[in-house]
Each structure stands twice: as C-alpha cells, then as structure tokens.
Amino acid sequence: MSLRALGHLVALMLAGELARLVAIRRYFVENASPSEIAYEVRRGKLTVRGWIQRLCEAGGGYHVARYVVRRCVDRVYDLEPVLVVASVGSRVEYRCLLCGGVATRPVHHILTYHRDYVARCVQRVADCLLNGRGA
Numbered sequence: 001m002s003l004r005a006l007g008h009l010v011a012l013m014l015a016g017e018l019a020r021l022v023a024i025r026r027y028f029v030e031n032a033s034p035s036e037i038a039y040e041v042r043r044g045k046l047t048v049r050g051w052i053q054r055l056c057e058a059g060g061g062y063h064v065a066r067y068v069v070r071r072c073v074d075r076v077y078d079l080e081p082v083l084v085v086a087s088v089g090s091r092v093e094y095r096c097l098l099c100g101g102v103a104t105r106p107v108h109h110i111l112t113y114h115r116d117y118v119a120r121c122v123q124r125v126a127d128c129l130l131n132g133r134g135a
C-alpha cells in the first residue's frame with residue numbers, strides 16, 4: 001500500500017476535486033481512455049492526462065497508483081470535502097471548513113495547511129481496508 005498515493009486521493013477529496021476523482025476512477029478502475037473521460041467531465045484531454053500523471057508521480061508509478069485507486073477510491077468517496085465554493089466571480093474562491101480561511105487553489109490549501117488532517121483521513125481509510133477487508 002502506498003500511503004503517498006492514498007494521500008493524494010484523500011487530498012483531492014477533501015479539496016472537493018470531484019471531477020478529478022471521477023476521472024481517476026474511470027481511468028484506473030474502468031479502463032476508460034483519457035479522451036472519453038475528457039468528454040465526460042468536460043475538461044481538455046491534456047488536463048485529464050495531467051491528473052493521471054500527477055497521481056502516478058505522487059504515488060510511485062503507474063502500477064502502484066492503479067493498485068491504490070482500485071483498492072481505496074470507494075473508501076475515499078466516503079470522506080467529506082472540507083472546502084466549499086464561496087464565490088464564483090472572475091476567480092472561484094473556496095471557504096475552508098477546517099480553518100475558516102479562503103482559498104483559490106483547494107488542493108494546495110489542503111496540502112499546505114492541513115497535512116495532519118490528511119494523515120488522519122489516510123489512516124482512517126487504511127484502517128477500514130485492513131479491518132475486515134473493507135466491510
């Protein structure tokens with residue numbers, strides 16, 4: 001189990017990056033192609049490829065990423081985002097439920113200010129998987 005790959009998934013969920021998680025799940029679990037996914041989530045194909053690549057880099061390679069996504073992504077879906085959209089102007093802003101701060105880059109905010117919380121969530125997902133094989 002790569003906790004770094006899992007940490008990446010958890011940070012995406014906490015940041016409310018749902019399109020990105022859906023894309024990652026479609027790619028690694030359902031073998032959808034980046035162009036199919038791009039169409040579904042209404043982003044560019046290069047953006048989708050970038051998301052997948054960043055997870056692979058964070059997690060220690062394609063095979064590790066694939067393994068972790070397949071085992072963990074549905075557990076990660078059980079977590080609640082802590083960043084909510086606060087205003088949609090020329091620039092989307094997010095309000096953080098953990099610290100009350102305003103963020104413009106949700107994943108960056110989570111990884112910068114809430115590493116401990118990410119670590120606790122990673123532990124919770126990992127415990128879930130170890131105890132009773134995800135039951």
Ligand SMILES: [Zn+2]
Nearest residue numbers: 096098099101
């Ligand atoms: Zn915060």
